[in-house]
Amino acid sequence: MIELLEGRFFKTFIAVMEEKSFSRAADKLGYVQSTVTTHIQFLEQACKQKLFHRLSRGVKPTAAGEKLMKYAYQFVHLGASIEEAMNEIEQPQGTVYLRMQESFFLTRFSPFIQHFVKEYPEVKLRVESGFHHDILDQVLDHAIDFGIVPRDPQRNDIVFYPLVEEKLIFIASNALMMEVEREGLHRLSKEVMISFGTDCLYHTQASMAMQEAGIDVKEAIEHPSLEMIKQSVQCGIGFALVPEIAVQRELDEGDFALLPISQASYSMHGLIVHKNRELSYPARLFKSELIERSAASIRKL
Structure with a gap:
């Protein structure tokens, strides 16, 4: 089987998986659609399995396609690693793929990026946003090199390097804070809790803190960005x-008031x-630069 496989076939397979469409995968890769079809057919012949169900609006992976996905990522990654290993003889160059929460990128990570790209201009950083569970899934599937998550997953197949302890606080508008001071914390049971959504660990921690405080939150809304959350609260x-x-x-x-809900969360x-x-x-x-700079920042505190 291995002698029939080529890296470009796996790149095409990954594009179809991500785009859920042969035509969109072709556009992404700069191919005509027949080339994408041919690449997938070669893979299906090599695997002796059908990899996609053709639907009226795109494609859906079969069980074999789902199983092949992580190996496809690993195959492409191996090819890139060989190329980068040859390049490193002269100078570091290549691409590092990572995923993290938007709030961490905005508040902690952008200064490090500026430092890193200045030190290693030939290394490209490809950063995407996400939440704990999908970041973990991407690391487990070998789709990315690294993830940055707000909690140790505590898994045997994952290595966790602590970077920074984050203090979490409840915020409200000054007007809402005045009502809370007048009526007590139970006033919040009439309000909306705003979060990134149930996929975010901050939402889980907020719900637990509210429950411990005896506050029954009846409604919650989800916003995709930190700025939207801040503006909504304000x-x-x-x-x-x-x-x-x-x-x-x-x-x-x-501009914001600090709500006195239980003890500080970290x-x-x-x-x-x-x-x-x-x-x-x-x-x-x-990895070494990020861990070293994070440790240096902690020592300064």
Whole structure:
């Protein structure tokens, strides 16, 4: 089977999986659609399995297609690693793929990116946003080199490197805070809790804290970005649990009020990588630089 396989077939397979369409995969790769069809047919012949169900609006992977996915990522990654290993003889170059929560990127990560790309201009960082569970899934499937998550997954196949402990706080508008001071915390049971959604661990921690405080939250709304959450709270739409660092300026300027809900909540963000991932030279550089700079920041506190 292996002698029939080529890296371009796997790249095409991954594009079809991600785009859920032969035509969109062709557009993404710069191919005509017949080329995509041919590549998938070669893979199906090599695997002796049908990989996709053809639907009226795109395609859906079969059980064999789902199983092949993580190996396809590994095959493509191996090819890239070989190329990068040859390149590192001269200077570090290649691509590092990672995923993290948007709030962590905005409050913690962007300064590190500026440092890293200045030090290693030939290394490209490909950063995507996500939440704990889908970040973990991407690492487990070998789709990315690293994830940054707000909690140790505590899995035998994942290595977790602690980076920074994040303090989480409940914020509200000044008007809502005045009502809470008048009526007590149970006033929040009439309000909306705003979060990134149930996929985010911050939402889970907020729900637990509210339950411990005896507050029954009847309604919650989901926003895709930290800025939308902050603007909604400031407009008086509801309250939210967010990293303190993300709203420190607004708190100092009096734009938000700090809700006195239980004791402070903390989240330990860390870098995760698959235990069996063969890291490229640029990825190893990225990991060592990030861990070293995070440790240096902690020592300054």
